[in-house]
Amino acid sequence: MKIGDLAKRSGLSAHTLRYYERIGLLPYADRDRSGQRDYDASILEWIEFLRRLKTTGMPIRDMLRYAQMRADGDETFAERGALLREHRERVRTHLADLEACLRSLDKKIAFYGKAKQRKDADDGLPKNDDEDTAPRPGA
Amino acid sequence: MKIGDLAKRSGLSAHTLRYYERIGLLPYADRDRSGQRDYDASILEWIEFLRRLKTTGMPIRDMLRYAQMRADGDETFAERGALLREHRERVRTHLADLEACLRSLDKKIAFYGKAKQRKDADDGLPKNDDEDTAPRPGA
DNA sequence: GCTTGACTTAGAGCGCGCTCAAAGCCGTAG
DNA sequence: CTACGGCTTTGAGCGCGCTCTAAGTCAAGC
Numbered sequence A, B: 001m002k003i004g005d006l007a008k009r010s011g012l013s014a015h016t017l018r019y020y021e022r023i024g025l026l027p028y029a030d031r032d033r034s035g036q037r038d039y040d041a042s043i044l045e046w047i048e049f050l051r052r053l054k055t056t057g058m059p060i061r062d063m064l065r066y067a068q069m070r071a072d073g074d075e076t077f078a079e080r081g082a083l084l085r086e087h088r089e090r091v092r093t094h095l096a097d098l099e100a101c102l103r104s105l106d107k108k109i110a111f112y113g114k115a116k117q118r119k120d121a122d123d124g125l126p127k128n129d130d131e132d133t134a135p136r137p138g139a
Numbered sequence C: 001g002c003t004t005g006a007c008t009t010a011g012a013g014c015g016c017g018c019t020c021a022a023a024g025c026c027g028t029a030g
Numbered sequence D: 001c002t003a004c005g006g007c008t009t010t011g012a013g014c015g016c017g018c019t020c021t022a023a024g025t026c027a028a029g030c
Helices: A003-010 A014-023 A043-055 A060-072 A074-117 B003-010 B014-023 B043-055 B060-071 B074-117
Strands: none
Touching: A003 A014, A003 A043, A043 A060, A043 B074, A060 A074, A074 B043, A074 B074, B003 B014, B003 B043, B043 B060, B060 B074
16 A cells, blocks of 8 residues: 555545654555555554544654554553553543533533523623623733 | 732733733733733633633634624624534534543553453463554554 | 842744655656 | 656644743832
8 A cells, every 4th residue: 555545544644644654653664666655554553543542632752652662562561551541541531621611611602592582682691690791802 | 910920820821821912812901000910800710711712622713713702792792602602513523532532542451451461371362352562663 | 229029021932743845766658 | 758646755844822031120128
């Protein structure tokens, strides 16, 4: 598989695939006799795993640590597991934060919904609700 | 309240507070007679709201749009509501992605746990499980 | 009076994760 | 044979969100 094909199948650009190889996130790919990368389809699983790490907010430098351990073989199993478990905890924390923010956002949106219905027909905005008409922000 | 106090209470640095004012995320703060910013405590609510938008991944340029609308007064209520509702949908989508990634991560971690227990005592790794010993990544 | 430290400004610099540019090579279609 | 597209490399550039520097002002404490 050439880099253009892998780009299509992985959803990453060829630029990004080369960049990932350069920094060590992807293994050095075999080159054909004209020097072009020739990928094995199995690389897609690794890329998919990287994508999940990225989605969950892992910085590239940590992915590199993982990739390096993986390259170092079986004796790094425990270390790799530990890295993933730590990451998982961070993800869970972040997820909880996000959910709290989402609930807050829902409240605010509910306020906008209510305010809209009474627009120009009721001046008494509910003071115990989420307010949002403050002094010149961004002015 | 001076900028140092607000920094402590908001969790943002004084540098960041000034930066936010410069770009228009925070309203231009009143200055005392020696030119120093003197904040009203109510600014904390706005900062908290910004923090939630940021946590949920809203780029600064969109927060600026919101801040501008808020500054423009009541006639932007509908627009502001729409912006927040769109944002909420993106957050929900992202949340679902994250949860899927987390489940995947849990599986992988479970694999590491199992592999550890049988380490050097069982060569037959479960092929139908999450594998993780691939050709020289990062090498 | 003098030091200390928090504040002011405009603007430069940084870390991250790409993204693209330049110059050149290779192989296949017409 | 030639033109074309897709690949190669190294290294520069970019958008984001801060973060810090430099040079200077001001107010309070010793």
